[in-house]
Amino acid sequence: MRQIIPFNDNWNFHKPGEPAVAVTLPHTWNAIDGQDGGNDYWRGTATYSKLFAKPELKDGERCFIEFCGAAMTADVILNGDHLAHHEGGYSTFRVDLTEALEEDNLLVVSVDNSANDRVYPQMADFTFYGGIYRDVKLIVVPAEHFELLKDGTPGIKVTPEVRLRERDAYVAVETWSNGGSEVWLEIPTEHGKEFRKAEIGNGHTYTNIILKNVHLWDGVNDPHLYTVTAKLVKNGEVVDEISARFGCREFHIDPEKGFFLNGRSYPLRGVSRHQDRIGLGSALTLKEHEEDMAVVRELGANTLRLAHYQHAQEFYDLCDENGIIVWAEIPYISKHMTNGKANALAQMKELITQCYNHPSIVCWGLSNEITASGTVTEELLQDHRELNELCHELDSTRPTVMAHAFMLEKDSPLIPIADIASYNLYFGWYLGELTQNEQFFDEYHATYPDRVIGFSEYGADANTAFHSSQPEKGDYTEEYQCVYHEHILKLIEERPYLWATHVWNLFDFAADGRDEGGKKGENQKGLVEFDHKTKKDAFYLYKAAWSKEPFVHLCGKRYVDRVEEKTEIKVYSNCESVTLCVDGRKLETKSGRTVFPFTVPLTGEHKIEAVSGECRDSMTVRRVNTPNSSYLFRKQAVINWFDAADYDPSCYSIKDTMGALSQNPRTAAILGRMMKRMTASRGDVAKGANNNANLQKMMAGLSLESLIKQAGDSVPGEMIRSLNAALQQIKKES
Numbered sequence: 083m084r085q086i087i088p089f090n091d092n093w094n095f096h097k098p099g100e101p102a103v104a105v106t107l108p109h110t111w112n113a114i115d116g117q118d119g120g121n122d123y124w125r126g127t128a129t130y131s132k133l134f135a136k137p138e139l140k141d142g143e144r145c146f147i148e149f150c151g152a153a154m155t156a157d158v159i160l161n162g163d164h165l166a167h168h169e170g171g172y173s174t175f176r177v178d179l180t181e182a183l184e185e186d187n188l189l190v191v192s193v194d195n196s197a198n199d200r201v202y203p204q205m206a207d208f209t210f211y212g213g214i215y216r217d218v219k220l221i222v223v224p225a226e227h228f229e230l231l232k233d234g235t236p237g238i239k240v241t242p243e244v245r246l247r248e249r250d251a252y253v254a255v256e257t258w259s260n261g262g263s264e265v266w267l268e269i270p271t272e273h274g275k276e277f278r279k280a281e282i283g284n285g286h287t288y289t290n291i292i293l294k295n296v297h298l299w300d301g302v303n304d305p306h307l308y309t310v311t312a313k314l315v316k317n318g319e320v321v322d323e324i325s326a327r328f329g330c331r332e333f334h335i336d337p338e339k340g341f342f343l344n345g346r347s348y349p350l351r352g353v354s355r356h357q358d359r360i361g362l363g364s365a366l367t368l369k370e371h372e373e374d375m376a377v378v379r380e381l382g383a384n385t386l387r388l389a390h391y392q393h394a395q396e397f398y399d400l401c402d403e404n405g406i407i408v409w410a411e412i413p414y415i416s417k418h419m420t421n422g423k424a425n426a427l428a429q430m431k432e433l434i435t436q437c438y439n440h441p442s443i444v445c446w447g448l449s450n451e452i453t454a455s456g457t458v459t460e461e462l463l464q465d466h467r468e469l470n471e472l473c474h475e476l477d478s479t480r481p482t483v484m485a486h487a488f489m490l491e492k493d494s495p496l497i498p499i500a501d502i503a504s505y506n507l508y509f510g511w512y513l514g515e516l517t518q519n520e521q522f523f524d525e526y527h528a529t530y531p532d533r534v535i536g537f538s539e540y541g542a543d544a545n546t547a548f549h550s551s552q553p554e555k556g557d558y559t560e561e562y563q564c565v566y567h568e569h570i571l572k573l574i575e576e577r578p579y580l581w582a583t584h585v586w587n588l589f590d591f592a593a594d595g596r597d598e599g600g601k602k603g604e605n606q607k608g609l610v611e612f613d614h615k616t617k618k619d620a621f622y623l624y625k626a627a628w629s630k631e632p633f634v635h636l637c638g639k640r641y642v643d644r645v646e647e648k649t650e651i652k653v654y655s656n657c658e659s660v661t662l663c664v665d666g667r668k669l670e671t672k673s674g675r676t677v678f679p680f681t682v683p684l685t686g687e688h689k690i691e692a693v694s695g696e697c698r699d700s701m702t703v704r705r706v707n708t709p710n711s712s713y714l715f716r717k718q719a720v721i722n723w724f725d726a727a728d729y730d731p732s733c734y735s736i737k738d739t740m741g742a743l744s745q746n747p748r749t750a751a752i753l754g755r756m757m758k759r760m761t762a763s764r765g766d767v768a769k770g771a772n773n774n775a776n777l778q779k780m781m782a783g784l785s786l787e788s789l790i791k792q793a794g795d796s797v798p799g800e801m802i803r804s805l806n807a808a809l810q811q812i813k814k815e816s
């Protein structure tokens with residue numbers, strides 16, 4: 083029978099120019115420099131080596147090694163023999179070591195994450211960690227065994243088709259093996275067990291098993307899983323055995339009414355997740371995955387977009403077990419590459435082959451914001467068509483989807499290539515007003531009422547050190563993030579046609595090219611900080627809207643010092659009424675839903691308590707005379723960038739729109755230099771989007787002043803004054 087041997091220990095890691103160090107996998111060499119800003123983390127080729135004794139192999143047994151994640155490309159060399167090359171940093175691959183094995187072995191794995199023009203991702207707003215950052219195992223199998231090599235397959239594929247009216251499921255089970263005469267299949271059920279024998283034809287079996295009165299996989303309410311065990315039989319003897327969990331569910335998506343699960347409306351409301359953590363980078367273990375899932379469950383989300391690549395099998399398993407519906411995707415992102423098609427297709431094939439049996443997954447993401455840094459070319463369209471066809475060939479049960487950049491025209495020929503679509507919108511953060519989000523969707527839905535549309539990303543950066551009683555776009559305050567999400571939550575609740583919505587992002591994550599909002603190397607759009615523990619106030623807004631466990635949360639606990647006489651105290655709660663007490667005395671009781679705002683007079687230091695039944699939360703606020711400057715991200719006030727007195731309206735200034743300033747070649751040159759500067763602190767994608775014609779069209783109506791305001795401290799006051807002075811030298815054409 084097969085043996086699975088953990089193989090994470092006793093590796094030597096060697097980065098050129100540094101002494102070799104002993105490491106235990108999972109490991110990444112960018113855990114620190116990939117999270118500290120500067121866009122300078124080390125990208126190159128490093129090696130992992132290990133000495134090991136040949137495992138005992140009896141009667142033709144074979145020995146494979148399994149890598150669950152080596153980023154971004156890997157070469158496997160055993161005792162000097164180059165055995166395999168794998169391109170793609172997020173999927174499992176296996177290598178047959180048998181022929182090259184000796185009694186004592188030296189295994190060398192050379193791993194590379196340097197930039198290239200063929201392996202995705204190459205441009206994106208997250209750190210491309212290098213290393214063998216997921217588990218490694220040896221798999222010893224008999225001569226006849228279930229398939230191990232092809233696209234990292236599990237060797238078994240389970241396709242349940244639910245008949246809701248009859249309450250039955252028709253479960254097609256396929257297996258692949260390199261020998262044996264038959265496969266015995268077994269599925270324990272609540273009524274006993276289903277057992278079938280299947281003849282092997284060309285190494286393949288196909289068996290249909292009907293589960294009567296099936297126990298459905300019903301999302302967070304009841305994520306029931308079945309397990310099918312497959313035994314490979316040769317001459318009546320079982321020689322190999324594998325098993326797969328699966329769930330029986332039916333889903334469909336209606337352009338008007340949204341997502342349906344097992345016949346009932348089931349709006350998908352959730353968040354996105356990257357696979358990293360402060361100090362660990364991408365080298366996570368089951369412990370970290372379980373902790374992240376606990377945060378998802380506390381939030382009350384029923385869906386996760388696992389961005390922008392294939393995540394660890396352990397995490398998809400957790401989604402199956404917790405009933406969380408998943409959007410899975412490949413890292414075909416931000417910049418299309420002429421030489422990238424083969425790799426995109428290969429990564430998609432591995433994603434579907436390796437993740438097909440997960441009931442939690444309901445769609446395959448072809449790409450994310452692939453038009454962010456360029457235009458829609460026929461080549462780009464063709465690559466998407468082929469990806470789409472590949473998905474349908476490998477999986478006829480799930481739709482394909484794309485996440486589009488907000489500047490992509492709604493009538494783009496790219497959109498209808500996938501079965502369904504979603505948009506990433508950042509109005510009210512990167513540019514424009516909050517109300518443009520609902521305008522966008524209502525226009526799209528009115529223009530294409532038969533198309534399924536979703537909200538694949540939205541979010542605002544917040545640093546929990548920054549606070550304001552007049553929160554505004556671009557101030558990175560915890561309060562503005564709340565204002566932003568309260569607006570979006572409302573528009574989502576009013577638009578059931580949005581098939582799925584995913585907050586960008588559940589956790590702050592590493593984007594080494596970023597340097598903004600008072601932090602380097604981090605995207606701070608998380609509802610939870612990069613430690614995956616510190617929850618921002620906006621986290622509790624969604625918890626109040628989505629979770630069932632009664633609670634009350636006082637917003638603003640980190641905003642103690644306040645200068646105003648009366649201050650707003652907001653409570654997020656899923657209770658129907660909340661009482662606010664100040665210094666032990668009841669101030670007011672409010673009934674309502676999700677958001678409970680109160681106004682509290684401040685005279686000194688006050689103890690604030692929110693109460694609803696058994697639920698309580700408390701904090702302290704203090705009236706101060708001078709603003710606590712540590713709360714301010716932008717140290718200088720915006721308004722005095724230049725003195726109104728010496729402002730000549732007949733000349734250009736930062737008050738003019740982007741459109742007007744780009745008309746005049748002299749002001750356009752100044753603008754171009756400024757845009758470079760403003761996007762520099764936002765990493766590669768923002769830099770790439772600079773030349774995006776649609777983005778320029780969208781920004782044309784916005785004043786340079788509003789964009790500078792949005793760009794945080796990447797443009798210091800002094801520079802704004804000299805910029806305006808330069809523009810004021812240029813007379814407007816009369």
Ligand code: GCU
Nearest residue numbers: 207450451506539586605607
């Ligand atoms: C994009 C992109 C994300 C990125 C996000 C952001 O939409 O898809 O990967 O992190 O914007 O700018 O925060």
